[in-house]
Amino acid sequence: MAIQAVLFDLGNTLIDFESEPAATLHRRAEDAVQRRLVQLRDATVPGGDTFRAHFARAWAVVEERHRADLGQPALAEAIGEVLAALGIPASPEEVAALEAAHYEVIRAQIRPYPEAGRVLECVRRRGLGMALVSNTIWPAAFHRADLAALGWDRTFEPAIFSRDFGRRKPHPSIFRAALERLAVAPGEAVVVGDRAEADIEGARNVGCRAVLKLHPFTRPADPAGVAADAVIERLDELLDWLDRN
Ligand SMILES: [Mg+2]
Known part of the structure; x- marks a missing residue:
């Protein structure tokens, strides 16, 4: 045919x-989420390795959730898990702003x-x-x-x-x-x-x-x-x- x-x-x-390996790219994007979160909430949010460790645990949870049925793990879900672990409630609009901060880092290098x-x-x-x-x-x-x-x-x-x-x-x-x-x-x-x-x-x-x-x-x-x-x-x-x- x-x-x-x-x-x-x-x-x-x-x-x-x-333009760089996904692991380092995503680390920079996660740091951008942390900075946006500090701006949004005007609150103390742990940064650096602590924040990234929360993200790593969140991704493990979200990926497991979608492993069997090949659903799509979403950044918004991972952010939701991070915020829950930090005890920070956030509106859907705030989660969307955090997703945008994450993608800005990606978009800047595509x-x-x-x-x-x-x-x-x-x-x-x-x-x-x-x-x-x-x-x-x-x-x-x-x-x-x-x-x-x-x-x-x-x-x-x-x-x-x-x-x-x-x-x-x-x-x-x-x-x-x-x-x-x-x-x-x-x-x-x-x-x-x-x-x-x-x-x-x-x-x-x-x-x-x-x-x-x-x-x-x-x-x-x-x-x-x-x-x-x-x-x-x-x-x-x-x-x-x-x-x-
Ligand atoms: Mg591809």
Whole structure:
């Protein structure tokens, strides 16, 4: 079957999302949450390693909560756990402000790949369907704002974010939701992403083809051992693969 649609991952596929390893990036983002919390409540809030330890425990709780059903652990839930541990009540608006403080650190360092715009335009001109299927701990609205800033807010139909969808890749339902909206069969679609399990195994399990786009920080130890139809270093190599499929 010829390829009729491309399901793109967002982070590290279309946009370089990690200019430094996720652990150090998230540590800086968590420090920003602590500073915003101090501003919001005008209260003494333990900082540094103490605050980060609360965050680490919160993530462990939230990840466990969603492990079995591949639900999406949300930053808001983790923040809620941190605040509960500190005995600080917070309104939903305050939690949203803390999430925004966290994402500001991430947003400040994200960079679209220079070739991404051209690749998207080439895929569109070929008449292929284009969807976005993204796993994220942040509200989808943050990413939709980034897409709009890049002029990509009408590029993907649909654009599905796990945080809103409720399930994350590799859960089959998130891929099937995209395929249904695109009105294509799994065998007519290719998933492009940087995560071996979420993107490649997830795609293969629903019957899609899969292209692994390598990123220095998420690169599998043995890319050749991943069951992908192709492994690419740069996004524009996807066009060559599409020529042959
Ligand atoms: Mg990714």
